[in-house]
Amino acid sequence: xxxxxxxxxxxxxxxxxxxxxxxxxxxxxxxxxxxxxxxxxxxxxxxxxxxxxxxxxxxxxxxxxxxxxxxxxxxxxxxxxxxxxxxxxxxxxxxxxxxxxxxxxxxxxxxxxxxxxxxxxxxxxxxxxx
Numbered sequence: 001x002x003x004x005x006x007x008x009x010x011x012x013x014x015x016x017x018x019x020x021x022x023x024x025x026x027x028x029x030x031x032x033x034x035x036x037x038x039x040x041x042x043x044x045x046x047x048x049x050x051x052x053x054x055x056x057x058x059x060x061x062x063x064x065x066x067x068x069x070x071x072x073x074x075x076x077x078x079x080x081x082x083x084x085x086x087x088x089x090x091x092x093x094x095x096x097x098x099x100x101x102x103x104x105x106x107x108x109x110x111x112x113x114x115x116x117x118x119x120x121x122x123x124x125x126x127x128x129x130x
Contacts (some may be wrong), residue, residue, distance in 0.1 A: 003030065015025060015054050064098065068080075072088070075111065075114055076097075076106065076114055076115055077107070077111040078096055078111075080092055088118065090119070090122050093115055093118055093122070094117050096115070097112055097115035097116065097119065100112045
């Protein structure tokens with residue numbers, strides 16, 4: 001299995017390694033438990049994997065929009081029935097994007113992927129519900 005990584009290079013996935021890491025993941029503390037100790041994912045790890053800067057100027061500031069419904073429809077293909085500012089409720093994402101349809105269009109796959117990334121960020125990378 002090949003995936004496209006940062007800086008336009010391809011990486012080979014190692015399914016047995018991924019399975020081993022999944023078995024060692026502890027959801028409560030968001031860490032891996034190894035015989036030699038505990039390990040967690042850092043901003044530096046994310047920076048190396050995605051090619052993103054982790055220091056310096058912020059990428060983006062406060063975003064305001066009067067058309068959150070249109071933006072949500074365009075990017076996710078579905079519209080949240082109500083917004084609190086620009087927030088999307090994690091429960092809504094979970095309810096609406098549990099599984100991708102077997103014969104989804106390319107646009108549908110992109111929308112599902114965006115929702116999946118939002119779920120990862122909101123549920124794993126930044127689990128603080130605020």
